Amino acid sequence: MEWQTKWFNELSTIDLYKIAYERIRTFVIAQDRVYQEIDDIDPVAHHVLGYDGNQLVAYARVFEEDDHVTFGRVLTIPERRGTGLGRQLVDHIEADLHANFALQPISIEAQIDKQHFYEKFGYTATGAVFNFNGTPHIQMTKAGI
Secondary structure (H helix, E strand, O other): OOOEEEHHHHHHHHHHHHHHHHHHHHHHHOOOOOOOOOOOOHHEEEEEEEEEEEEEEEEEEEEEOOOOEEEEEEEEEEEEEEOOHHHHHHHHHHHHHHHHHOOOOOOEEEHHHHHHHHOOOOOEEEEEEEEEEEHHHHHHHOOOO
């Protein structure tokens, strides 16, 4: 496994293609949601990529929003789920948060079925469940790291 963290302008065209492919496969096709998957946040985000050889197997983006930092589009490819790769990805997200956004409060919008996963990393659910792009989500927070 090779982990990379890149600002948008550092991504290669191959990186961009693989990111778009996996995000659309995960969040649009597999979850049967129609929404604008590629958005205006991508150019200002820090992108965390997990490669196994030439294959992108894990991904997330990290960015500042208002008075906090957040991350999203967290995915591991279906063929690698259940292998601990998601935990490795969150470890790399948090390393990026510490290196580039130290001590800023963290607030994420987690899909409701991932709430317990994020609780293992110290995130706390706040507020009521809400619909985001056709999927139930919950706000989760954590003190800066």
